[in-house]
Amino acid sequence: MTDTFCGHIVIAGRPNVGKSTLLNHFIGTHLAATAAKPQTTRNRILGVLTDENYQFVFVDTPGIHAGGKRLINRILNKTAVSSLPDADVVLFVVEAGNWREEDELVLQHLKNSDLAVILVPNKIDLLKRNQDLLPFIKKIEKKYNFSEIIPCSAFDKQAVEYLLERLKPYLPAAPFEFSPDDLTDRNMRFLSAEMVREQLINALEQELPYALAVEIERYEETDSRILINAVIYVERAGQKKIVIGKQGAVLKKVGTEARKRIARLAGQPVHLELWVKVKSGWQDNSRLLQQFGLDDTGRTTK
Ligand SMILES: Nc1nc2c(ncn2[C@@H]2O[C@H](COP(=O)(O)OP(=O)(O)OP(=O)(O)O)[C@@H](O)[C@H]2O)c(=O)[nH]1
Ligand SMILES: [Mg+2]
Known part of the structure; x- marks a missing residue:
């Protein structure tokens, strides 16, 4: 019997929705590159947060996208999609109020994988009117059997802490994969x-x-x-x-x-x-x- 919990939370979504920003706010360190332009992330990056007997291993992935014809585009998509099977839970990050074709593409991959998926409409601070959130969620929630829907803003400390709390039940009882001081797998x-x-x-x-x-x-x-x-x-x-x-x-x-x-x-x-x-x-x-x-x-x- 182990009294520790440790699991992989894969952060997936189309480019520029705030995946890396979320990772950085989860672990409290500016680890992953973020920018206001799409296709910033090119590699899978782990961010580790250890909180008492819970270890969250966040997996930041490149944005899944369509249209790019170059080898690098195929590699980015493959890197993101091949990260999914490792997940104990997926955070499917979308931009609140702005559902696009590429979100649909991400969803197709999630449907193929049959994983526990939490829909995270991010950037709610950018919504012009609060009342626009509910119709957006109503439209998306029919598309998949999401385990949960948790809107947030990656810059809102309370929202990020709330998300962390909600993730705990998805972490299986398991020994820690990283030392409690580790922040990432990257050098x-x-x-x-x-x-x-x-x-x-x-x-x-x-x-x-x-x-x-x-x-x-x-x-x-x-x-x-x-x-x-x-x-x-x-x-x-x-x-x-x-x-x-x-x-x-x-x-x-x-x-x-x-x-x-x-x-x-x-x-x-x-x-x-x-x-x-x-x-x-x-x-x-x-x-x-x-x-x-x-x-x-x-x-x-x-
Ligand atoms: N207003 C607002 N901006 C946000 C929020 N989260 C992220 N951003 C901004 O959105 C832009 C994209 O953020 P990233 O974290 O780089 O997005 P990403 O999904 O990792 O993008 P790729 O790596 O290209 O797939 C940056 O300018 C962030 O500062 C949020 O909650 N609110
Ligand atoms: Mg990124």
Whole structure:
């Protein structure tokens, strides 16, 4: 007999609904990259929260999407869908009041998997009128036998705590999978690359973020600080100019912000150097995708 409870909560949904933001608020740390543009998350990332005898293992996934024709799109979808069978419960995150075709696509995958699914209409703070929530839920609840429907705003501490409480019954009696101090399965190398990519997405115009990949070439811990060299890969020479910005202004801003975030995560000062290189067609090149931590089996490689 064990007196601990531990389970996997897979956070799934179309891009940009707030999955990674929810993960970060569940664990109380800015671990996963978030941005106001779709397809920010590219890998499966675990976020671990241990609360007395409960261990929640949250699984953040890329947004399931339609339309993208490149190899990277297939990999992102595969990574998300292949995470589902591991779930003790799925949080199906949607945007309150804004049901789209891609939500329907996610639902199809959930129907195929026959899992316990909690529907989470997120971003309720953005609803123009509170009374719009109920008709939205009424429309969606018929589509699947949802275990529960729990609307929330990822920025609302009370709502997030309430969700956590409601998740407890789904965690099976089991030994802890991680040490109670662990926050994630990912190492600082991976998280550093994500923090750089996040700042790039925030700094750049709509289309460019898709063309970016970040690789950590050097990660070295010295007595006084961590030394990191990161390479930003773009697809075309013109994009390199944009990433660098006038007199290096964009790159400088990205570097400053990313360095702060990495230092906060590592709890140590960081020296970060950024380089930009062109690798055309990397989004369709399985060798390069693998090099950047993505592979076409949907497995995460870094
Ligand atoms: N107003 C509001 N914005 C939110 C909420 N949750 C997330 N956001 C914002 O929505 C945007 C997308 O959030 P992400 O967490 O990156 O979304 P995601 O579902 O992980 O997106 P992908 O990784 O692209 O699939 C960000 O700008 C967030 O700040 C919320 O409850 N309310
Ligand atoms: Mg995300």
